Amino acid sequence: MDSARLEALVAWIAQHPLAAGLVIFLIAFGDALVILGVAIPAVPLLFAVGTLVGLGHVDGGYALACATLGAFAGDGISYWVGHRYGPQLRQRWPFHKHPQWLERGEVTFRRHGMKSIVMARYVGAIRPFVPAIAGMLKMKLRQYVPASAFAALVWSATFLAPGWVFGTSLDLVAAVAGRLAIVLAVVLVLVAGIWATVFYTWRWLGAHATELLERALAWSHRHPVLGRYSEALIDPNRPESASLALLAIVLGLAGWGFFHILISVGGGSAPSQLDLTVHQLMFGLRNPLADIPMAFLATLGDAAVLTPAVLGVFAWLMWRRRHVAAWHWLAAPGFALVLTWFLGYLLDMPKPPASTAVFGFSFPSASVTLATVVYGFFAVLIARELPGRNRAWPYVVAGLVVALLGFSRLYLGAHWLSDVLAGTLLGLLWIAALGIAYRRRMVRSFWVRPTATVFFVAILAMATWHGSRSADEMLERFQPPMAGAPVAMDAWWRDDWQQSLPARRNELHGRDAWPLNVQLAGPLDSLRARLLLSGWENYSTGGWYGLLQTLDKDVTPHELPVLSATHQGRGEVLVMARRDDAGGRIRVLRLWASPVLLQPGDQPLWIGTVQELEFTRRLDFFSYWRALPGEDALLDGLRHDVGEMESALDARTDDGQRVLRLRAPQVPAG
Numbered sequence: 001m002d003s004a005r006l007e008a009l010v011a012w013i014a015q016h017p018l019a020a021g022l023v024i025f026l027i028a029f030g031d032a033l034v035i036l037g038v039a040i041p042a043v044p045l046l047f048a049v050g051t052l053v054g055l056g057h058v059d060g061g062y063a064l065a066c067a068t069l070g071a072f073a074g075d076g077i078s079y080w081v082g083h084r085y086g087p088q089l090r091q092r093w094p095f096h097k098h099p100q101w102l103e104r105g106e107v108t109f110r111r112h113g114m115k116s117i118v119m120a121r122y123v124g125a126i127r128p129f130v131p132a133i134a135g136m137l138k139m140k141l142r143q144y145v146p147a148s149a150f151a152a153l154v155w156s157a158t159f160l161a162p163g164w165v166f167g168t169s170l171d172l173v174a175a176v177a178g179r180l181a182i183v184l185a186v187v188l189v190l191v192a193g194i195w196a197t198v199f200y201t202w203r204w205l206g207a208h209a210t211e212l213l214e215r216a217l218a219w220s221h222r223h224p225v226l227g228r229y230s231e232a233l234i235d236p237n238r239p240e241s242a243s244l245a246l247l248a249i250v251l252g253l254a255g256w257g258f259f260h261i262l263i264s265v266g267g268g269s270a271p272s273q274l275d276l277t278v279h280q281l282m283f284g285l286r287n288p289l290a291d292i293p294m295a296f297l298a299t300l301g302d303a304a305v306l307t308p309a310v311l312g313v314f315a316w317l318m319w320r321r322r323h324v325a326a327w328h329w330l331a332a333p334g335f336a337l338v339l340t341w342f343l344g345y346l347l348d349m350p351k352p353p354a355s356t357a358v359f360g361f362s363f364p365s366a367s368v369t370l371a372t373v374v375y376g377f378f379a380v381l382i383a384r385e386l387p388g389r390n391r392a393w394p395y396v397v398a399g400l401v402v403a404l405l406g407f408s409r410l411y412l413g414a415h416w417l418s419d420v421l422a423g424t425l426l427g428l429l430w431i432a433a434l435g436i437a438y439r440r441r442m443v444r445s446f447w448v449r450p451t452a453t454v455f456f457v458a459i460l461a462m463a464t465w466h467g468s469r470s471a472d473e474m475l476e477r478f479q480p481p482m483a484g485a486p487v488a489m490d491a492w493w494r495d496d497w498q499q500s501l502p503a504r505r506n507e508l509h510g511r512d513a514w515p516l517n518v519q520l521a522g523p524l525d526s527l528r529a530r531l532l533l534s535g536w537e538n539y540s541t542g543g544w545y546g547l548l549q550t551l552d553k554d555v556t557p558h559e560l561p562v563l564s565a566t567h568q569g570r571g572e573v574l575v576m577a578r579r580d581d582a583g584g585r586i587r588v589l590r591l592w593a594s595p596v597l598l599q600p601g602d603q604p605l606w607i608g609t610v611q612e613l614e615f616t617r618r619l620d621f622f623s624y625w626r627a628l629p630g631e632d633a634l635l636d637g638l639r640h641d642v643g644e645m646e647s648a649l650d651a652r653t654d655d656g657q658r659v660l661r662l663r664a665p666q667v668p669a670g
Contacts, residue, residue, distance in 0.1 A: 020058050024049055025070035028156065032074025032131070046156075047163035054167020064156055071121075071152035075131040079144060082135025117147040121155040179287040179566065180547075183294075183411070190407060194399040202392040258425035261418055262343075275416040282411050283480045286569035289544060290411070295471035296463075297408035300401060301367030304466045306333065306374050309458035313378070316454050322446045325381060328438040332377040333370055336430050340366040340423070364422035365415045368406050372427025375401050378455055380435040385448040402427075412478040480569030489521065489598045492605065497661055498652045500596055501607055505567050515657050516567075517631055518638070520591060520606040521598055522664025524574050527642065531576050531589070534641035539577040539588070550624050557584050557615040562625050567592040573606065584615045586625070587634060610634045610660075635660045 027049070031042035046067065052058045117130060134144055299305055310333055317326035343364060379394035386394070406420040415423075487496050497519055505514045520527055528538070542549070542561030549555050558579075564571055574591040591608035598605055612634055613625035635658055639647050646663040 020052075021062055021066040024058075024063055024066040025073075028067040028070030028152075029074040030070075032071050032152075033077055043159060046159040047166070050160040050163020050165075051167035052163075053160065054164045060160075060164065064153075064160060067156035067160060068149075068152045071155055072149055075117075075148045075152065078131035079135040079139075079148070082132035083138070085136070117144070118151040118154065121151045179285050180289045183285055183287065183290040186407065187404065190403045191400060194403050195396055198392055198396045198399055202395075258422060258429055261422045261425065272418060275418050278410060278417045279413060283413060283569040285411065286480060286566050288541075288564040288566065288571045289547060291475050292471055294408040294411045295474045296467040297404050298367075298412055298414065298474060299467040299470050300405045300459075300463055301365075301371035301409075302466060302470070303370070305459060305462045306370060308462050309455050310374060312454045312458045313451060316451060317446065320446055324438070325446060328434060329377065329381060332373045332430070332434055335434075336369050336373040336427060337366070339426065339430070340364055340369045343426075363416075363419050364426050365406075365409065365419040366423070368402065368409065368415070368420050368423030369427045371405050372398075372402050372424050373430055376427060376431040377434060380431060380438065382448050382452060384439070385445055412474065413480065414478055485595045485597065486599050486602075487596050487605075489600075489603070492521070492596070492598060493648070493661065493663070497659060498654075501594060501605075503652060503655060503657055505565070505609065514565075514609045514611065514627070515631060516607050516609055517635060517658060518589065518591065518608045518610055518660050518662070519594075520608070520662045520664070521603065522662075524591070524606065526664035527645070527662065528574065528576065530642050530645055534578075534643070536576045536578045536589070536641065539575045541572070541575055551621060552623070553617075553621040555623050557586075560615065560623055560625070562586065562588055562613065565590060567607075572608075574608075585628075586613050586615075587611070587637075588613055589638065610638050632658055 024046075027042055027045045049058065049063055049067070053060045053063050117134065131144075131148065310330070314326050314330050317323075317329060344366070375398035376395075379398040383391045383394045402424060406424060409415045410417060410420060485500060487500055492500070501519065502516055505516055532538075539562065541564035543564075546561040546563055549560055562575075562577065564575075570592055572590045573593055574589070576589045578587045580586070587610065589608060589610045591606040594605045594607040596605040597603065610631070612628045612630065614628050615623065616626040617623045635649060639649055639660055642662060645665065648661045649658060650661075651658045
């Protein structure tokens with residue numbers, strides 16, 4: 001979603017407060033309902049609502065009232081259900097299959113009485129059930145109602161508050177590194193999502209494996225054709241039956257997802273609108289501080305990183321005479337590589353605008369497929385040899401690496417979203433098929449520690465060596481595309497300066513967008529030389545160390561650097577600064593490349609902004625440079641500082657914003 005669509009969504013929420021209130025009510029209401037409340041992720045949803053409150057798009061009191069009413073109403077329904085059915089509730093679905101749900105709530109209620117109504121609001125395992133227990137045990141309504149109302153109010157305020165504070169502080173974050181904060185947030189969500197998905201799935205399967213196998217075995221007895229294959233996977237006498245059944249499920253789901261995308265791409269609908277939207281959104285998130293880590297992560301699927309690890313593990317397994325494991329291990333990346341080559345040649349899907357015709361950039365993504373297969377099948381290989389409580393960890397590590405690799409490729413614009421999804425699903429499909437074959441044939445165990453050591457040492461060593469050498473090259477190769485737009489020099493000088501170029505920097509939130517109030521035709525060195533004579537200086541923006549300095553409570557204005565900023569996914573080509581005598585303020589000129597090529601001669605046109613920044617400290621430990629209003633005086637001062645360089649200062653007809661146009665002496669007028 002680009003900034004315009006995000007603005008439209010936020011505007012819709014602001015213009016429809018009743019609809020937003022209904023959504024908030026339903027979130028809290030569903031979270032409080034008996035049974036349904038277990039499946040409602042109210043905490044992240046209310047955090048998002050609180051963020052909208054902090055940003056000023058939803059009234060805080062209104063949001064709190066809607067959440068409180070929803071929670072109170074949901075608890076009331078649960079109380080009525082318990083009061084209506086009484087002890088018979090234990091015999092009804094799903095409580096007769098999961099009696100522990102009510103038992104935990106009943107123990108809490110009998111131990112703490114009315115206080116449990118408030119306490120249960122903060123314990124997810126019993127939150128939807130305690131009101132039902134209160135009704136089932138005939139708690140008097142005059143006691144229940146005030147306790148429930150108080151609990152709903154306090155709970156709503158507690159879970160809205162973090163998002164509220166976060167939304168309020170977003171202006172501070174945006175002033176420092178807004179895009180970087182979003183990239184880091186996405187990475188954290190990926191990490192948390194993969195971890196939670198794997199561990200909760202593993203825990204659930206561990207608790208229900210026997211029941212699922214019994215049902216699957218009964219089903220196979222009723223289907224003589226398919227039953228012959230399913231019985232081979234779910235033989236109750238084999239300890240591998242549970243893992244084989246799980247791999248079969250992954251095989252089916254991954255196969256369905258991959259072929260669905262394959263049919264879509266093969267039908268000529270690629271790239272889809274979703275591909276284009278995600279691609280545009282990722283370029284909107286480009287930030288110099290995030291570029292290097294993302295480029296490093298993007299190399300984790302390169303053949304230069306994976307090949308030594310694959311060959312090292314293969315050699316180790318062969319030396320230990322684990323031939324079945326060794327040949328399955330070698331077959332995993334080998335067949336995946338051949339298959340991606342074949343599909344890429346067969347489909348020839350158009351590549352993203354910033355991509356290049358080098359190895360691995362096709363449908364499906366060869367790097368993502370190869371990484372999914374190598375990291376994923378290594379998890380299949382060693383998970384069986386680990387104690388039961390540790391078997392989920394290899395899958396967590398594999399999932400995290402593949403997710404971060406896929407996101408980094410999307411961030412850089414190397415792939416469409418469908419490339420990454422298809423590569424992941426194809427890798428899972430091959431892992432599941434090969435994993436089933438391996439688990440059915442494998443008879444000898446092996447020592448995990450040296451095998452894992454060989455694999456991870458090779459990966460870390462090659463990733464460090466290859467990533468450090470390739471990151472800059474990758475960033476240069478995947479610069480956001482900028483199609484040249486020819487404009488006559490005279491036409492630009494007269495009127496096209498406001499028709500062909502944007503008025504503001506593409507910020508994620510419109511109110512934070514800087515005015516693009518400087519345009520330069522000609523070489524940058526000409527402007528730089530004139531400003532140096534007027535007391536300006538070349539300025540190097542701060543990197544990660546500069547970002548960390550914002551948290552130094554003792555940092556001074558002279559020590560705190562101004563951080564880099566992007567426009568249309570690209571960093572500045574020129575940054576110059578001029579400090580005041582006291583040092584607490586600084587004037588900064590930033591210029592970016594523009595898509596306009598002035599004719600004749602395809603001469604570049606640079607676009608930028610001049611700002612006055614003030615050193616600001618918040619909360620006694622957070623320091624940053626805050627942009628001040630008053631661009632008109634800055635433009636007049638900059639025009640004076642460029643001396644005899646040809647210039648014009650006019651206001652836009654649409655919004656009245658003044659723009660300073662500069663033309664270097666070397667550039668002809670027509």
